[in-house]
Amino acid sequence: MTATSASPGWRRYFTWNTDHKVIGVQYIVTAFVFFMLAGILAMLVRTELRAPGKDIIDGATYNQVMTNHGSLMIFLWILPVLAGFGNYLIPLMIGARDMAFPRLNALSYWLIPPAGLLMLASFFAGGAEAGWTAYVPLSIGGPPGQTLWALSVILLGFSNIMGAINFLTTTITMRAPGLSMWRLPLFVWGMLATAILSLTATPVLTAGLVLVAFDRMIGTQFFAVASGGDPILWQNLFWFYSHPAVYIMILPAMGIVSEVLPVFSRKPIFGYRMIALSSMAIAVLGMTVWAHHMFTSGMDPRLRIPFMVSSMIIAVPTGVKIFSWLATIWDGKLRFTTPMLFALGFISMFLIGGLTGIFLAAIPVDLHVHDTYFVVAHLHFVLFGGSVSAVYAGLYYWFPKITGRMYDERTGRLHFAANFIGSNLTYLPMFAAGLMGMPRRVADYDPEFTVYNELATFGSLLLAVSVLPFLYNVILSWARGPKASANPWSGKTLEWQASSPPPPENFEQIPTVTSDPYAYGEEAPKAAEPAAAPATG
Amino acid sequence: MSHDAMMHAEDFRAGAALGVDHRKVGMWLFIASEVMFFGGLLATYLHYKYILGFPEASGLNIVQVGINTTILLTSSLTVVLALSSIRAGKGGQLSIFLLLTIALGLAFLSGQVLEFSHLYGEGVTLTSSVFGSSFFTLTGFHGLHVVAGVIWAAIVLVRGLRGAFTAERNMGVEVFGLYWHFVDIVWIMLFTLIYLIP
Numbered sequence: 117m118t119a120t121s122a123s124p125g126w127r128r129y130f131t132w133n134t135d136h137k138v139i140g141v142q143y144i145v146t147a148f149v150f151f152m153l154a155g156i157l158a159m160l161v162r163t164e165l166r167a168p169g170k171d172i173i174d175g176a177t178y179n180q181v182m183t184n185h186g187s188l189m190i191f192l193w194i195l196p197v198l199a200g201f202g203n204y205l206i207p208l209m210i211g212a213r214d215m216a217f218p219r220l221n222a223l224s225y226w227l228i229p230p231a232g233l234l235m236l237a238s239f240f241a242g243g244a245e246a247g248w249t250a251y252v253p254l255s256i257g258g259p260p261g262q263t264l265w266a267l268s269v270i271l272l273g274f275s276n277i278m279g280a281i282n283f284l285t286t287t288i289t290m291r292a293p294g295l296s297m298w299r300l301p302l303f304v305w306g307m308l309a310t311a312i313l314s315l316t317a318t319p320v321l322t323a324g325l326v327l328v329a330f331d332r333m334i335g336t337q338f339f340a341v342a343s344g345g346d347p348i349l350w351q352n353l354f355w356f357y358s359h360p361a362v363y364i365m366i367l368p369a370m371g372i373v374s375e376v377l378p379v380f381s382r383k384p385i386f387g388y389r390m391i392a393l394s395s396m397a398i399a400v401l402g403m404t405v406w407a408h409h410m411f412t413s414g415m416d417p418r419l420r421i422p423f424m425v426s427s428m429i430i431a432v433p434t435g436v437k438i439f440s441w442l443a444t445i446w447d448g449k450l451r452f453t454t455p456m457l458f459a460l461g462f463i464s465m466f467l468i469g470g471l472t473g474i475f476l477a478a479i480p481v482d483l484h485v486h487d488t489y490f491v492v493a494h495l496h497f498v499l500f501g502g503s504v505s506a507v508y509a510g511l512y513y514w515f516p517k518i519t520g521r522m523y524d525e526r527t528g529r530l531h532f533a534a535n536f537i538g539s540n541l542t543y544l545p546m547f548a549a550g551l552m553g554m555p556r557r558v559a560d561y562d563p564e565f566t567v568y569n570e571l572a573t574f575g576s577l578l579l580a581v582s583v584l585p586f587l588y589n590v591i592l593s594w595a596r597g598p599k600a601s602a603n604p605w606s607g608k609t610l611e612w613q614a615s616s617p618p619p620p621e622n623f624e625q626i627p628t629v630t631s632d633p634y635a636y637g638e639e640a641p642k643a644a645e646p647a648a649a650p651a652t653g
Numbered sequence: 654m655s656h657d658a659m660m661h662a663e664d665f666r667a668g669a670a671l672g673v674d675h676r677k678v679g680m681w682l683f684i685a686s687e688v689m690f691f692g693g694l695l696a697t698y699l700h701y702k703y704i705l706g707f708p709e710a711s712g713l714n715i716v717q718v719g720i721n722t723t724i725l726l727t728s729s730l731t732v733v734l735a736l737s738s739i740r741a742g743k744g745g746q747l748s749i750f751l752l753l754t755i756a757l758g759l760a761f762l763s764g765q766v767l768e769f770s771h772l773y774g775e776g777v778t779l780t781s782s783v784f785g786s787s788f789f790t791l792t793g794f795h796g797l798h799v800v801a802g803v804i805w806a807a808i809v810l811v812r813g814l815r816g817a818f819t820a821e822r823n824m825g826v827e828v829f830g831l832y833w834h835f836v837d838i839v840w841i842m843l844f845t846l847i848y849l850i851p
Binding site: 216217220277280281282284285286288289290315316317318319320321322323324326327330331334335336337338340343344345346349352353356 | 673674675678679682683685686687688689690691692693694696697700701704705779780781782783785786787790
């Protein structure tokens with residue numbers, strides 16, 4: 117039925133395959149390759165900024181490196197890696213055999229490698245140097261690489277929209293009997309909210325990028341200032357997507373954390389419905405806040421207050437989640453496995469990112485720190501301390517399920533320690549530098565900021581090195597780690613009822629769901645749950 | 654008991670337990686994303702109309718485009734008739750109404766070509782001004798959607814002729830119909846906002 121049988125073993129990962137698990141792994145591994153490329157670019161940035169003055173690269177090259185670092189990290193790492201989790205897990209978690217549209221699913225993956233190459237090719241076509249925000253007229257007048265950049269992001273948008281249609285349709289129509297919406301795992305809720313945002317926000321960015329690409333390729337006048345083109349219009353179109361994109365990148369991450377915490381606390385999740393509803397609330401509110409990026413752009417001052425208020429209201433559903441997580445681990449039997457450590461790291465660093473987000477939503481603060489390193493620090497605490505920590509938590513948590521092998525716990529903890537210390541050392545000093553007025557996106561800086569930048573560069577080195585134990589652990593464990601049982605963590609969500617790794621079509625018989633997914637410590641395991649016996653072989 | 658559960662599971666896989674086919678859900682979601690795409694382009698047009706006034710828009714030929722609009726709206730009727738024909742098991746009528754739909758779609762596109770070439774003759778082009786860029790991009794993308802719809806209608810027609818649809822199995826026609834009606838509705842929006850509102 118699927119193409120799996122034709123190409124066994126690792127080779128199937130390099131083929132057009134419609135099995136959602138193969139596609140999930142394709143997404144995750146491809147995204148990780150782009151993560152490392154973007155990380156190398158980040159190291160270039162940090163090396164340049166280690167000391168004031170232009171040390172290793174000139175300003176134009178710096179702009180290219182900075183642009184591609186941001187674009188690769190967002191469009192080719194966090195978005196696709198989370199889509200990879202969604203692909204792998206949603207059918208398993210809802211007791212389905214595959215996604216609703218398997219071929220569309222394969223197509224949405226196979227758009228990613230060419231789009232990634234297209235973006236990287238910009239380096240050889242004069243470069244894309246307008247930042248990931250691609251503000252006009254900068255992105256209109258730039259070198260030809262900017263066109264490749266725009267086309268690449270349009271392609272990735274198609275992939276994203278197709279994925280969202282698939283996630284939503286699958287969750288709406290293919291849940292196993294008994295799996296009502298209020299029994300859905302919270303990761304699935306997170307993906308649902310994300311898919312709604314992808315579906316409604318991405319097309320607007322696509323429309324805006326089409327205008328930019330037309331201006332560049334066929335000479336339309338959309339952003340030609342001489343003809344009356346309006347740069348603010350681009351900012352509206354861009355942020356209408358790109359602020360929700362932050363929630364697109366954090367909601368599935370919050371979902372992962374909501375899966376990991378109860379399992380390793382051996383307690384039911386606290387406030388299940390509130391967490392699920394807060395995801396939806398963030399998705400809806402997230403559509404109403406975009407112009408808080410434009411307080412200094414010359415927008416109508418009367419519009420600032422509503423956008424400030426809506427941005428601050430988002431802190432409420434976010435706070436609901438944080439407090440629910442804390443209540444979940446409160447008085448639990450905590451097991452500090454690597455995924456649990458990353459989940460706790462997520463909470464602490466995302467909290468800093470979220471709180472500084474409230475600072476930034478306040479108009480007077482924003483006017484002061486706009487386009488400074490304060491914003492850079494805030495963004496990295498949310499997306500690196502937040503999303504990437506959760507991705508690591510998820511990678512370790514589902515590693516036994518995906519590969520059928522156990523990873524090495526000690527190397528995992530080493531990875532967590534290096535990652536956690538490294539990211540705080542990198543991004544915390546940026547808050548200080550930003551408050552003192554260090555502008556972002558410049559290859560040089562005033563000598564008074566040197567100490568913060570030295571700290572950040574040292575921290576980033578630790579971050580770069582921290583990937584090594586992860587790779588060592590993952591590659592070695594995948595090849596010859598101890599075999600994993602079907603349910604090594606005694607989890608209650610449906611994916612742990614399939615074998616590790618799950619067979620094609622996932623379940624011999626579609627399971628019938630009789631209880632909620634987080635009933636830890638309430639009663640003896642149900643008969644439906646297989647004994648956690650290690651698989652032979 | 655377990656047999657019932659399995660049947661239930663099968664129903665769920667097919668989406669039948671909710672009474673919605675997954676292809677239909679997928680199409681509705683796709684349409685939602687298309688709404689936002691056209692929303693972005695339309696917002697661009699309206700924004701510029703607001704700040705620049707678009708004096709060129711007075712040269713648009715409302716009568717000709719009004720006729721064209723009627724043609725396109727009529728094609729929505731033929732799509733509905735095509736679906737109700739196959740639901741009544743009348744495969745021959747399905748083909749006739751699909752042919753009519755294709756003909757009306759092509760007539761609309763011809764009208765659009767006429768309108769575009771007339772505007773180009775008057776010097777209003779894709780690159781002449783912000784109006785030209787906004788107008789041709791917006792209506793052009795709609796035109797491309799009509800082209801895609803005509804091709805899809807032809808595919809549905811061929812499949813129908815090969816007997817792919819019956820009174821019970823006609824989701825292929827219905828999903829195409831959803832798309833076609835959406836393209837029509839977009840045009841109603843564009844016609845109102847670009848042509849009718851001064």
